[in-house]
Amino acid sequence: MTHIWTVSELAGEIDRTLQDNFLFQNCWVSGEISNFKHHLPSGHWYFTLKDDVSSLRAVMFRSRAVRVRFEPRNGMQVLVRGNVKLYDRDGNIQVYAEEMQPAGLGELYLAFEQLKERLIVEGLFAEERKKKIPLLPQRVGIVTSTSGAALRDILQIIKRRHPRMSWVVAPAAVQGEAAPREIVEGIRRLNRFEGIDVLIVGRGGGSLEELWAFNTEEVARAIAASRIPVISAVGHETDMTIADYVADLRAPTPSAAAELAVPLLQGLKERVDYLEKRLQRGLSARLAWKRQLLERLALKAPLRDPFWRVERGRQELDDFASRLQNSMTRFMADKNGILKLLAAKLDLLSPLSVLERGYSLTYDQNGQILRSAVGVTCGAQVQVRLAEGRIECRVVKAEIRGDNIGNR
Secondary structure, eight states: OOOOOOHHHHHHHHHHHHHHOGGGSSEEEEEEEEEEEEETTTTEEEEEEEOSSOEEEEEEOHHHHTTOOSOOOTTOEEEEEEEEEEETTTTEEEEEEEEEEESSSOHHHHHHHHHHHHHHHHTTTOGGGOOOOOSSOSEEEEEEOTTSHHHHHHHHHHHHHOTTOEEEEEEOOOSSTTHHHHHHHHHHHHHTSSSOOEEEEEEOOOOTTTTGGGGSHHHHHHHHHOSSOEEEEESOSSOOOHHHHHSSEEOSSHHHHHHHHSOOHHHHHHHHHHHHHHHHHHHHHHHHHHHHHHHHHHTSHHHHSTTHHHHHHHHHHHHHHHHHHHHHHHHHHHHHHHHHHHHHHHHHHOHHHHHHTTOOEEEOTTSOBOOOSTTOOTTOEEEEEOSSOEEEEEOSEEEETTEEEEEO
């Protein structure tokens, strides 16, 4: 009789067959990443590996994904090592990835380029954000391993160049898994110290893997966040680390970093002596020039005769007073002539001026001016106003245009 499988039975048999076949366990698969998804709550990676013909689902759990030093992206060619199993819930065959490497590029190199590209976009390499290294620091901070040759080289250079220079060391591992965390902590610890003017962060030379702590994002961000200027002192001449790009100044070796950070004391003394002599020569030349200028001024009239300027001022004052007096005289004469002209005009309009020419004013008994003989009766009492004095008169006769109005 033909055996009838349930779905779960068949799925389980397929899964057991895959696991029993050693070819599908710890195998390498080459393909292009597509549909990549980083599941943030869990940290797992879900993606598809494909080539020109087929595709295969894959998953990398968080415990494995944190070991990958580069960031997978869609379209990237990779090599994945893992186990092929059946995901019985969906009935899909999946690769459970244990390791991932970029195809054609080294994993470290790809991680380096990806981090470099991201930090460039953020502006952490920009020249305008870099701090100036002080010319004469009071104290130097050093972040490196206390057991390496780099620290000995740095201290020897400091002692030779400036024996009285103060320094502080923050011990840190410079390779291995703990190195990035300890370097970051060393930078932050020295930033909490008072009086440190410059930091030297680095180590001696080594392979890319040995120098990798200085290519990590956490170290790069700690250097960028440092309030103290940082000199990167990773001992390699040709290749640049991420720390070199972010630091305020890059030195090719720890010894070179010490020379850049600490001025040569003897050189400073010679420089001060040179500047002192130059200052003295400059002051002497300037004093000689000022003395010559003073002598030339002393030969001029104002300094030979100190009262010359006062006398000239008095003369100018007298001239101004004379001009003011003349101006006031002309002003008063002009105003007096205008006043006389206006008075003459007023005099012509005055009734008294008319009386002076022989005319008179006649008033009736009520004091009203008589302008006509009409209404004046014989015997009426009138007053006559002359240019000089008054007279009382009685009307004997009044007529208008030859007509008799009345006789006394």
